[in-house]
Amino acid sequence: MRSLLVLPVVAGAALWWLRGRYLLVTVRGDSMMPALRPDTRVLARLGGRYRTGSVVVFRRESEFVQLMVKRVAARAGEPVPADCRAAVPDAVVPPGHLLVRGDNPGSSDSRTFGYVRESAVLGTVRAGTLRGRDRQDADVTR
Numbered sequence: 001m002r003s004l005l006v007l008p009v010v011a012g013a014a015l016w017w018l019r020g021r022y023l024l025v026t027v028r029g030d031s032m033m034p035a036l037r038p039d040t041r042v043l044a045r046l047g048g049r050y051r052t053g054s055v056v057v058f059r060r061e062s063e064f065v066q067l068m069v070k071r072v073a074a075r076a077g078e079p080v081p082a083d084c085r086a087a088v089p090d091a092v093v094p095p096g097h098l099l100v101r102g103d104n105p106g107s108s109d110s111r112t113f114g115y116v117r118e119s120a121v122l123g124t125v126r127a128g129t130l131r132g133r134d135r136q137d138a139d140v141t142r
Helices: 002-019
Strands: 022-026 040-046 055-059 067-075 097-101 121-131
Touching: 022 121, 040 055
Parallel strands: none
Antiparallel strands: 022 040, 040 121, 055 067, 055 121, 067 097
16 A cells, blocks of 8 residues: 555656756747657757757747747857858857857748847757647646
8 A cells, every 4th residue: 555655746746846847849930850859859958068060949038939949050159151151240159159050941040130149048958859740739748
């Protein structure tokens, strides 16, 4: 009988622990196609390190969208990619900033809006998870 009571407690503790370390985000739009399709839910590890090529979740203050999911195109100290040079004035990404790019060539990303502050990055996408009819209207669920 005691083992039946312990299981819900352990499960609850595990969920509480994960809540502060991961973020579940629903991808909206096709900017990350073909890697991430619309309505795919991805699990992002909060904080942590990322590198060029990592997929990150970040906040854009000037956008109506709460969060964005894009691939890191260049980090601080790295050369600005040729396709981003029209949007940023520098040859090298300055400290505290990065450039992001959607996998879809028509994506709204650093090619159009320029730099993203490193402090705006919430986490790194670790895995695609659920896709289907059980999605919620919100872009982000915690």
